[in-house]
Every structure is written in structure tokens, then in C-alpha cells.
Amino acid sequence: MKLEMKERNLIRGKLKFIPLGGNGQVTKNMFVYEYENDIIIVDCGMGFPDETMFGIDMVIPDISYLRDKKQKIRGVLITHGHEDHIGALPYILPELSVPVYATKLTAGLINVKLKEHNLQQMMKVNVIEPGQRIQLGSFQAEAFRVSHSIPDAVGYALSTPLGTTVHTGDYKFDMTPVDEKPTDTAKLAELGRRGVMALMSDSLRSEKLGFTLSESMIEPKFEEAMEEATGRVIITTFSSNISRVKQAIGASMRFGRKVALVGRSMESNLIVARELGYIKFPNDILVRIENIEKQPPSKLTLIVAGSQAQSGSALTRIANGAHKFVSIHPGDLVIFSADPIPGHEDPVHEVVDNLTRLGARVIYSDITDEFHVSGHGAQAELMLMLNLTKPRYLVPISGMYRQMKRFADLATNAGVDSKNIFILEEGNVLEFTKDGAKLDGEVETSNVMVDGLGVGDVGDVVLRDRRVLAEEGVVVVIVTIKKSTGEVVGEPDIVSRGFVYMKEAEPLISEVKELVKKSVPAGKVSNWHFVREKIIDSLEKFLYQKTQRRPMVLTVVVEV
């Protein structure tokens, strides 16, 4: 014992923990653990653009901090197969080229993604089992099972000479999960008994009292609905929620309903899950989408992608009457087996309205909460995690600031010393030594935006321009000037888009032309920049006064 103390005192190593995403935004999860010459990364997810990021497809973590440390990175550990934990891999993995570790289903979903980006030859995902220990430099990593809204989710216990850190990933304590693999409380208790230095825990649902309900409560509800329904039952949910889809198929089989899968993501996820043995059903239960109209309505279930009313998704197209194979019939029952995620409330409601207009009966979260449960643990579960692992330090992760703070307050009330709780924002560096833990500055991060083929080429300047263009449109002025004399040749050309309807704005345009001509200084032009600025300046003032709008004014001076 004394020796151990002595050994411990000799440890000079520092462990750094840096969220490159996840904290303060929920999505875009990526966490760096750095111990001396070794770095491991947990998760590599995509984020969603916020409402100011016009035209952006997705946001990925900023790995600037890692660029000069590539040779130190020993691996990327993935907790589960949701987009916000794996979605940035195709963008980041080619640059880092380090091994990836994931459980079987997660690896299967990653491989689909790598294939889409033609990267499957270059990268290999190592399949791991919970309980298996992997040595990654001075880190020893061991995955432990957690239940979540996708099968095969894990957290990681990460041991260094300084102590053990428990990184939970997303979790709930579902005691009766559909895949019969609950969160491994025994392992967590064992870790707690051996001593946990720090707990990095999911905090998303820290605002909710009690325990999140079990996923398995859904299937009886599907059965009740199918028993009552005289027409088709149309269920929409997240296509990654394989347990939910499994329950929908199970209930359908019990009521003699065939099942059609609608939507590319729904089909491709089911193929992977079935190939890997996570969902089993006889072939003849499935109906091809082309053949659904031949099936009696009371003998058919449709499982449809697009529960968030994403534009272009199967459900949105159905609601708009624009799906090639599926149209709504009076008597159809549509069940939203998913809550709208923040920011999607309006489009989801619009889809509900449109489905109702088409004659469907629609069940959604404003009417009942019986058809959806969350994949994240509520307050009592966060407290259970604390109680099992008994950490010295607590770091809430993967929540908005208010949710991380809420978890911190709950933990303080439960007796954790508030000095030992750290709320980290993206890029904050938390440093552990044998003497304690402290915030130690931050690494710079910015939003790396993906737009079409471009990764990171759209920055703040471009976004600011898009915002102005979106709000007020653009006015382009082309004025031709004789180089030798500085006089304006002919009429200026005025082109505008998104400002006013030009065909009805003739008088305004005439005034603009006159103003442009007057704004050109007399005499030979020596400074073209000055001429442009002068035109822009007078035009902006004039247009604002006339319309109280501030379109972007672009001026091109052509010299001849």
C-alpha cells in the first residue's frame, strides 16, 4: 500500500481532456484524451448547421489541434452508430489515417458510410467486443455495454497510469431493452470499486425527472394501434432506431400485416442490421414498395423514413402527395414514433397538417407520448451512473450548456464537491495530474462546414454574404467608362435579384441609373477603387431611403 502511494507520487504524467464538439451543441461529438505521447479520440460525429449557416450541408469537428500531433494518435474509439458520433469519419479519417475501433453493428454502419465515400479500401474498422481490453500506447481501453436508441452501443473505460476515466457515450439504463443487452451495471460498479478518477457522462436529459421509459413499452402500443386500425398503419421513426423498427415488424407479424420499408436510409440500415444478425424476420413478411397497392389495407404496415420531416425524405414526399409509390388513403393511420428534434417542430407539424388534409388519422407527440421513448437517461439515471462509478471528478458532456449545468447542480446536491465538477465548452482543455484537475486554457476551434464538395472552404465571410443576400438580395451595377476621358459610356447596366420585382420597378431603376452616372467623378480616372466605392456608397443610401432595405450592391467598372 505504501509502495503504491509512492509509485503514484512518482507519476509526472498529465492527462488532457478536450471536447472538439459534443459539449454545448449535443451533436458533432469528438473528444480528445491526451496522455504524454499518446492520444486517443472518442467518436467523430457530424453536426447540423444552425439557422444562420445558409446552404451548409453539415458541420464537422475542427481538428486543427491534432494536425501537428498525428503521430501521437493511437486510435479512434466509437461509442455507437449514430450520425453525430460517426458522421465526420469520412472527412477526417483520410487525414488522420489511424485505426478505428467499434462494436459489430457500429462497424457495419461505418463501413456503409466509408463505401459511399469510396474509402472502404483505405480504411479498416476493427471490430471489438465489450469486455475486450485494447492497449493504445499508454492507454488501456475497455468497452462496456450501454443501452441507447441503437443496438450495440458502448462506453469506454480508459486507463492511464494516472487513473481510470469512464466515458459513457450516450446511454440510458433501460432494464428491458429490445436487444436484451442492458447497460452493464456490474461492470460500472466494478470500475467504481476499483476507483474512477473522472466520469465523462452524457447530460442531454438532465432536465427531465425520474427514469426514461423502457424501449420495450412501445411494441404493445404498436399492437393496440394495429388491432384497432381497419386500414394501413404507417409508422415513421429514426431509421437508425433498429430496435423500434424491430418492434414495428414484430407487431405487424402478430396481426398478419406485411411490411414495406419506405426510404433509402430505412432500407439500408435494415439490410446492415439484418446481415449482422441484429434483426431477424422471414423474407415473405416484406412487400416491395411497388406492390403495396395489391395488399389489403388492413394487412399492411409501412415503415417510413423521415420522422423529422426532412425535405426530400420519404414521409415529406408522401405528405406532399409527391411520392412515386405511396399515396395516403382515407383510413390510413400514421404514427409518429419519434419526437421532433429541436428546430424541426415546424416542418414536422406541417407534415402532420398535410397528412391530415389527405385524410389520414395522425398520432404525434402533441397528442400522446405513448409511441416514443428517448434513448438518453433522465435525472435518476444520471444519478445512478454517478452512484455506480463514484468518480472523483465529474465532467458532463454531450449536452447544451444549460443541460450540463443542470447535471452539475444535481451532482452537487447529491454530494459531489462542486470544485470537482467541470463544465467544458468546445475547445476547453481540462488537465489532470496526480495533484488534481484544472482548466488549462483552450485550443482554437471553428465550425468546419461542408457544402457540396467543399470542406471548410465556406467560412464566415461567405456566410455573412449569404445572410445579406438572403435578407435583401443583390443589386449589380455595371458602368462603362472611357479610360482616356473618364466619361461614362452609354447607360449603366443594372441587374438585381431578390431585391424587388424588376419588371415593376422601372421608375426606381431609372433613378438608380441617373444616380450612378452622377456618382462618377468628373475627369480622367486614376483610382478605380474610389469610383466603385463612391457608386456603392451613394446607391446604398438611396436604396435604403427609398425602400428601407439594404441589398448587397456590387459595382463593376468596365474601362474601354
Place this chain on the structure above:
Amino acid sequence: MKLEMKERNLIRGKLKFIPLGGNGQVTKNMFVYEYENDIIIVDCGMGFPDETMFGIDMVIPDISYLRDKKQKIRGVLITHGHEDHIGALPYILPELSVPVYATKLTAGLINVKLKEHNLQQMMKVNVIEPGQRIQLGSFQAEAFRVSHSIPDAVGYALSTPLGTTVHTGDYKFDMTPVDEKPTDTAKLAELGRRGVMALMSDSLRSEKLGFTLSESMIEPKFEEAMEEATGRVIITTFSSNISRVKQAIGASMRFGRKVALVGRSMESNLIVARELGYIKFPNDILVRIENIEKQPPSKLTLIVAGSQAQSGSALTRIANGAHKFVSIHPGDLVIFSADPIPGHEDPVHEVVDNLTRLGARVIYSDITDEFHVSGHGAQAELMLMLNLTKPRYLVPISGMYRQMKRFADLATNAGVDSKNIFILEEGNVLEFTKDGAKLDGEVETSNVMVDGLGVGDVGDVVLRDRRVLAEEGVVVVIVTIKKSTGEVVGEPDIVSRGFVYMKEAEPLISEVKELVKKSVPAGKVSNWHFVREKIIDSLEKFLYQKTQRRPMVLTVVVEV
């Protein structure tokens, strides 16, 4: 009795009911009642732009249908002083120039609005009392009290020779409202006894079970919070919710807290309400905002506008640390006494996060529902309204389609013949005759958008352009061509905004210039339009292939 029957049979008149807004969108309430040569209008509200209406300030009802019928319009009856019921008056009243009728507080709030638009000389609002009968052509209108989230709200009983229509406006059955003026159940029962032909009823909360809680349950909650709080209490709510503000002031007085009002709308609404006697408090309870730092924190309440996190609102500026007079101190308690309205969830959450970061404890709807009640009646109240008025026909109004349908289903379950229930979308015409009621076509309506000083000058073309500009930006190509020979003079000019960061896109721009030069057909130009189209076509293809983006390409050909 026999005579009455005979008289009734002689009635050849038709009553038309046309929602020009409100139905299918909740806001932008405006309803037309037309009986032969007389038209009356109920409400004239503004709507909010949806997420596709870039740069639009507000949407107002389309009154095209009324333009050739102005001489028939006998008046505009206003139900209450919320923006979505009065906000379009300054835009529509000058064109219609008809008398407006409203209760005292509502008239006061309309006058503030007219003053802002310099219309107070031209228009006069007639103040009416509940119970007073007004003859408007062949319509007899009588206002009856309803409780809502603003004092002095009314509905109207509208009688024509065909029968009586009850137009509820927004309502709940609050039996203990703060202004002590509950919905007039006796009057409604009397109308029901005399015979109601049609009930046009608010349907917004038809998804919610039971009764909406009484507004007066809030004050004790404020008191509990103030008793417990050791620092400042900061309450944010809708500035039109005068009863809520009254309760906040009342609770503050009881705990010896002075009150500061923060935000222009909060101050101006309180001034009107106080002048007209709807809220009473001694002068010395108020603290000027410049002096709040001199007040001990435990003796101060701030009542702040911006509960929906509107950009530029007082609360948003406080949360961003950008308010001139108010900054958050650790120990401040912020209470959201308002739920986020649909579409505002994200900004509200961002404000909660920022207030939490600044050290405030924040209470909001995800944590507790104790600090807000709705102003709209839930299912049991809609059923009570039906039960009191016993209408032959039911028309749900002022709800989204799903909510109007839900009310219709509830009414059907309660025994109303579903053939006598009509769900109307904007512009639908419902026609009543002595023989019955039927849908009779529709009048054309479109979104009339207000953008700066322009009303209706931004239409679908401009909006479509703004959407493209927002998503992908703009590329402008200017190519100078010698008229006589058709050859390109010099290098084409390329200007772009919101597409890629130009300074880092030199190689792309060079390629674009080459492509433009190659796209100009050889020889003397006879068709400039053709040249432009050819450049745009080849450029769009090239840019999409290179970037998978589709910026708007504008081409100007300058001929010299």
C-alpha cells in the same frame, strides 16, 4: 309561431363566411361575413413570415376579394389587442377607410399602432362595451366577454335575418381571471337558448386534454420564487400579457421589491394599460432602468420583454451581455413566464444557455410548467362552448389544419353531425342559406409580404431568388464584346458573393474566365440573349461539377 316559419321561408338572403387568414396558420386573423349588400370584418391581424420568406418583416391578409366591394363594408370588429388580430390595421385600414370597433383597452393598443404609422388623425376607433348592440347594415353585432391572455377580450354574436353566428375570437374559460372578468357563460347560454346557427370557434388548443389552468395560479408561484430568491428576480413574458405583468408587480410589492420594466414594448403596453385603468400601482414601486444597480438585489424585480428571444429584444441583448443598463449577476433568478411559440424553441434555448453561462439560475418550460398558462381553452373548454351555444353548424377557426380537424373530431364524438362541421382553409367560402350550409368555392388569396417600406412588392419570384442566393450565393460575369467583330475584349470580370471565398479560389476563377471566353460564339453577335444564355449554361454546369453547388449565375454582356 307559424308566422315565424313563414317569414323564415321568405328569406332569400345568403350569408357568406370567408377566412382571409387565421385558419391553417393561427396568426393573420381576418374573417369576412357577407350578407347581401353588407360586409363586416372581424379582426385584421399580422402573420409571421415562415422560414422560407427570407428578409420579410411580416405577412398581412390579402384583401383582393374586398377591393371591388369597399362600399359594402360596414365595419371592422376587433376581438382583442394581440398583434395577430390588430397588427395589419395600419396597412389595410387606409385602403378600406371603414369604422373600427373595439373595447377600451384594445382601442388603446390600436391607437398606439396607428400613431406609430402617423394614421391617428385619419382613423378613429369606436370604443364599445360588451352587451352593447351595434347595427351594421343588416348585421346586428353584440360583443360578449371572453377571458384570454390579454384583458378586455370579446367575441361577437352576429345576427342577420338568417340567424345568429357566434364568433368567439381567442378564448378560454378562466373562472378566476386576474381582471375578474370571466368568459360570459350566461350570455353564451342565452344565445344558445335563442338559437345559434353557426359557431366559429378558436381551436388552437384542441390537442390538449381537460381545462387550461387559470391565469391566477401564477401569482402564488411568483411569490414562492421571490420568497426563496436572495438576488434579483428577472421575469420575462409577452409584453401584451398585462395580467401576467400585473401579477409580477403584485408579488414584488408583497416582498418589498421595486420593479423595473425593461424593453420598449413592455413599457408602452404598461403605459396604455395603466392610463386606461387596467393596472394600478403606486409610482414609487417603479425604478428607472438607469438606477437598478443602486437597488439591493433582493429588493428588485425586472420585468423584461423578449420572452421569445426575438433578435434585438431586451432579453436577448441581456443574454448576450450587450444591454446598456442590465447585466446578469451571479445569483440572479430568471423566470420564463411564457412557453416558446412554435419556431422559437431554438433561439429561446440559446438565450437560456447564455443566461446560464453568465451565472443566472434560469427557470424555463423544459424544467417546469408552473410559470405559464395558455390563453386558449383546451378540449373541455371547446366542449363547454359547444354545450352552451348549441349551434347547428360548427366552424373551427384560428388553428392549424390538424387542430381544426381535432376539434371537428371531438365535436363529432360529442354528437354534432359531421355533415354540419366545416373545416375551412384560407379563402374558402362557406355559404349559409335557409336551406343549409355548403362550401361554395374559394376566393384567391396570396401572402402579402411587408419588407421595409414595401407592402406586397416582394412576391414569389423575389423570394425564390433570395432562397437560391441564401443557399449558394451569386456569381456575376461581365464580358465585354466588340460589337463589330464579336470578339471578346480583355479578360471577363468575375464577381462573386456567398459562393466560395474568392481570395482562395484563384485557380477556379481562372478556369471560369477561360470558359467564359470559349463560350462566346465566334463572329458578329446578332443575338445578345443567346450569348448570355450560352455563358450561363456552360458556367452552371462547370461550377456544379467542380463544387456541387449551384450559385445564381448572372451575365452582363457589355458591347463596345
